[in-house]
Amino acid sequence: MALEKLGRALHGALQKLTRSTYIDKRVIRELVRDIQRALLQADVNVRMVLNLTKRIEERALKEKFPPGMSRKEHLIRIVYEELSALMGKPSKFEVRPGRPTVVLVVGLQGSGKTTSVAKLALYFQKRGFKTGMVCADTYRPGAYEQLRQLGEQAGIKVFGNPNGRDAIKLATDGVRQFKEGKLDLILVDTAGRHKEEKTLMEEMRKIAEKVKPDEVILVVDGTLGQQAKNQAEAFKRSTDIGSIFVTKLDGSAKGGGALSAVAVTGAPIKFIGTGEKLDDIEPFVPERFVARLLGMGDIETLLQKIKEVSKEEPKAEDLRAIMAGKLTLRDVYEQLEKISKMGPLKKLLQMLPGMGMSLPEEQMRVGEEKLKKFKVIMQSMTSEELDNPRIIKSSRIRRIARGSGTSERDVKELLKQYELMRKVIKSMARGRFPKVGPLGKMLRQASKDIGGT
Ligand SMILES: Nc1nc2c(ncn2[C@@H]2O[C@H](COP(=O)(O)OP(=O)(O)OP(=O)(O)O)[C@@H](O)[C@H]2O)c(=O)[nH]1
Ligand SMILES: [Mg+2]
Structure with a gap:
């Protein structure tokens, strides 16, 4: 990810803020000082840093926070707005159709x-x-x-x-x-x-x-x-x-x-x-x-990436499938296949809110060879087992390994992938979703579907 170190420092400063029970001058000072340190370490110009943090402090102390928003949320919003302004105004690169x-x-x-x-x-x-x-x-x-x-x-x-x-x-x-x-x-x-x-x-x-x-x-x-x-x-x-x-x-x-x-x-x-x-x-x-x-997630960019991979508009069901995986083994296999095609998983998942950087990426990436093996293993399972892999205990593992000409270790590995994916999806579901708009709705629904928050 770009600017990983700066991101971590800023994220840390905001987390400290989130943990404090009461927002007073002292807390704001401390937040401002943390932000200063983070930006200076990233080689942002000293004068720019001072101007920025002065503005944050002033706004935090003077501005009335809007109804429906807590003082903490308002402060986070100020930091977000001021940092965004520091990075410039958005402008688009356009390729006009019809002429080169x-x-x-x-x-x-x-x-x-x-x-x-x-x-x-x-x-x-x-x-x-x-x-x-x-x-x-x-x-x-x-x-x-x-x-x-x-x-x-x-x-x-x-x-x-x-x-x-x-x-x-x-x-x-x-x-x-x-x-x-x-x-x-x-x-x-x-x-x-x-x-x-x-x-x-x-x-x-x-x-x-x-x-x-x-x-x-x-x-x-x-x-x-x-x-x-x-x-x-x-x-x-x-x-x-x-x-x-x-x-x-x-x-x-x-x-x-x-x-x-x-x-x-x-x-x-x-x-x-x-x-x-x-x-x-x-x-x-x-x-x-x-x-x-800041670790607030970027759903739009994520959707865009998914779109690139699938070459078509992501549908609500697609997103739900990716998030929920509907956790039968058949689907887990499909998800593993999708993930392998999607390229660096970490990059994708960092764009989801609340995912942070603690993803077991290496464990989730599965090579082509392994995928083939998983397929063979799955062909030796009953459809009951495929639908509900949790019923597969040691005697079944032995039978499946023998039937598919693989080892018990291979079968266990597939089951481990299943559990891992379950866990990741659970933690995704606990992430903070945007509260408004069609995306927020979609994500909240997806999380409900799999029994998240
Ligand atoms: N890590 C990283 N390396 C990059 C990035 N962009 C370019 N590079 C590397 O920077 C080096 C120089 O890249 P080039 O694209 O050849 O640079 P150039 O400006 O065309 O170089 P000249 O034509 O010699 O002036 C290469 O090793 C690239 O792989 C980037 O975003 N990240
Ligand atoms: Mg060149």
């Missing part, structure tokens, strides 16, 4: 341009847009090869010439060819030879003049912390169609500093990179991001 959208991707050496180009391409391809990538990097050895391989991996068209010398010509030719091919989104990857912002901006302007992009994306390395501000500022000055992609927010202790430093320049952050793999990309929505950081 051309995007020029720039950034300093090693910031993650090429990787991010491929991530973006895959992200939009998955959403039904025809996408192509143009290699206009004539500087880095093997630049074309790198992009070609990423394209192959993701099933994205790539334009380039390993022997090309003229970046501007490559960019123009690539964009022209892809426009003729009626692609929806054309991403141009550029060289990162520049040591400083000035030369970078100059080259960007030259290519932009020819290619006439709809948007220029500056890729900024999130490990820079608050130093990211200089790049974002120079960029904001030189183009008014610019947005920012902050990379490497996984594991970087300074990510919070980078995000807030970019946000303060007014340049919109539209995407973030949270890992080296191509699907480690997220559209950046400050409020959602902060909600997740």
Whole structure:
């Protein structure tokens, strides 16, 4: 997850608040101090931290809290709102249908341009847009090869010439060819030879003049912390169609500093990179991001991921099935299969409210081989056993193992998976659900169905 350390610290501060019985000046002070410490450790600029915490304190002491909300809830809401504001305003990246959208991707050496180009391409391809990538990097050895391989991996068209010398010509030719091919989104990857912002901006302007992009994306390395501000500022000055992609927010202790430093320049952050793999990309929505950081969960993003996997609208039943698993062994098998397809389970479940980070992910992930074995084992069970695995005791285990040509250990393992899934689902059901809207309703119903809260 992005900014894991900052998230833990902020979450801890809020938990301390939740535990205190009475909210007075002293409790507010302490909360503010905890938040300050967490943000400073994440390399957020000192002045920004002081301003933010001053506002939190002022609002907490002055504002009347609305009816129906406790003083504690109101305080949490203030923290959430102020932190969201620190991360900037939401803004969307749009691919207009009916005409090609051309995007020029720039950034300093090693910031993650090429990787991010491929991530973006895959992200939009998955959403039904025809996408192509143009290699206009004539500087880095093997630049074309790198992009070609990423394209192959993701099933994205790539334009380039390993022997090309003229970046501007490559960019123009690539964009022209892809426009003729009626692609929806054309991403141009550029060289990162520049040591400083000035030369970078100059080259960007030259290519932009020819290619006439709809948007220029500056890729900024999130490990820079608050130093990211200089790049974002120079960029904001030189183009008014610019947005920012902050990379490497996984594991970087300074990510919070980078995000807030970019946000303060007014340049919109539209995407973030949270890992080296191509699907480690997220559209950046400050409020959602902060909600997740604080451990408040992010149901919308979760649903979106589920949608991506199933390639169709998640239905109430689907969600319920995923949450409830209707716990027969048949369904557990189906869930295990789904989970294995869904990719990193941890990432998904962190988006659920109340799940936190204590998930036995490793134990829940099941390899292909094991899945096959489970299937064979299940074929040796009676339908009564499949419906209610809890009746399977040792003599039955022996019989099933013999009948399926597996070992008793294998059978026990399958039963253990069943119990594990039961437990996880129970704890999901205890999570805090959004109180309003169709989602809240859906989740509350799902939890009732399986006898949760
Ligand atoms: N952990 C992590 N690594 C990333 C992320 N994005 C990119 N990287 C890594 O950063 C390194 C540089 O990535 P590239 O995409 O080649 O960077 P670039 O800006 O194209 O580099 P040049 O073309 O040489 O300027 C690679 O090892 C990537 O795997 C991210 O979000 N998280
Ligand atoms: Mg590159």
